Amino acid sequence: MLKTLMPRGLRLGLLGAAAAAALAFGTTAPARAQIHIAVAGPITGEYAAFGTQMKEGAEMAVADINKAxxxxxxxxxxxVGDDACDPKQAVSVANQFASKGVKFVAGHFCSGSSIPASKVYSEExxxxxxxxxxNPKFTDEGSWNTFRVCGRDDQQGKVAGEYLAKHYKGEKIAILNDNSAYGKGLADETAKALHAAGGxxxxxxxxxxGEKDYSALVSKLKEAGVTVIYVGGYHTEAGLIIRQxxxxxxxxxxxxxxxxxTNEFWQIAGDAGNxxxxxxxxxPRLMKTAADVVxxxxxxxxDPEGYVLYTYGAVxxxxxxxxKAGSADPKKVAAALKAGGKWPSVLGPVSFDKKGDVTGAGYVFFEWKNGSYAQM
Incomplete structure (x- = not known):
């Protein structure tokens, strides 16, 4: 093989330039080092109010961490990933995050998005x-990577079902759902608890x-003499149903x-939402642990309502x-999350069980009155 000879002076000059470049990159790389994380939810679509809540929470958390x-x-x-609460779009968002080297995702909002996206995240x-x-399936069927800082439908449904049985004994109750992973899951758990309590x-x-006219459904409820309407679903349809x-x-x-x-519920329902x-x-807005962030x-x-602080807390x-792990490596961080805690947060101390569910989750009732809601 022929070998091209390079003059010694030129060779030394190139080596010196390479060394200088390496030195320059060595001193500037840490300043440019970054950790990519993400928030994903319905940034557009009829549930965009919740996507806004999540985005605001994540942005503030990132700003505070970077400031410190x-x-x-x-x-x-x-x-920021927009899944519009669509399972297929959620998978697409998950793949996009993987291609960008994202280490952590605060999301998604809808269970129907979180569950399929979690499979991509696990593999990536x-x-x-x-x-x-x-929805319980998110962590029940999840992998090493699935966590949540909110409760589960079987916890929330138990509170709702027992309340209906106790406070609306003898009333004619209708249980509606939107056939989504979230809505049907919650309605089924509420019905199960209602039945167990004798209702x-x-x-x-x-x-x-997604429809605008629920008059046929309302007529059916009216004909049956329904006095309590339980809705397993989102605020847009619930607001329309009660208004109609x-x-x-x-x-x-x-x-x-x-x-x-979300305040958007009242914008849809109006006075019918009272x-x-x-x-x-x-x-969480009333917690001392969140006072400074609020x-x-x-x-x-x-107004850090709904899931603003829950997203902030997740980040x-x-x-x-x-x-604690001394690394942003997702598997090391996941192990630290399950082994550690209680983690101080705007939500109060947070700890996780072996499935990634938050421990000690509890639900209470809130009531809408004259355009705002408050804990009962």
């Missing part, structure tokens, strides 16, 4: 903490989400779950586990 010096000497970069080595997905619904049926029920002269009480925790009840964990949000004109807990 970042993690392991590196800055956090936040990616990405840790996931959902602030909002309550029984007079109607159990599904409705089609009141327009038909029904004097029914609407009861729902944590997906009614007296609506919903289950949700104790309001002030920070309000200074920016943001916060992950960041502390990174520090």
């Amino acid at each position: 010096g970042g993690l392991l000497g590196q800055k956090l970069i936040l990616e 080595g990405i840790l996931q903490i959902s602030p909002a997905s309550t 029984k619904e007079v109607i159990s049926t599904a409705y089609t989400p 029920a009141k327009e038909q002269g029904m004097k029914a009480t609407l009861v729902g779950g944590d997906a009614l925790v 007296g609506t009840l919903m289950t949700f964990p104790p309001d 002030k920070e949000f309000k200074a920016k004109g943001i 916060q807990v992950w960041a502390d586990a990174v520090k």
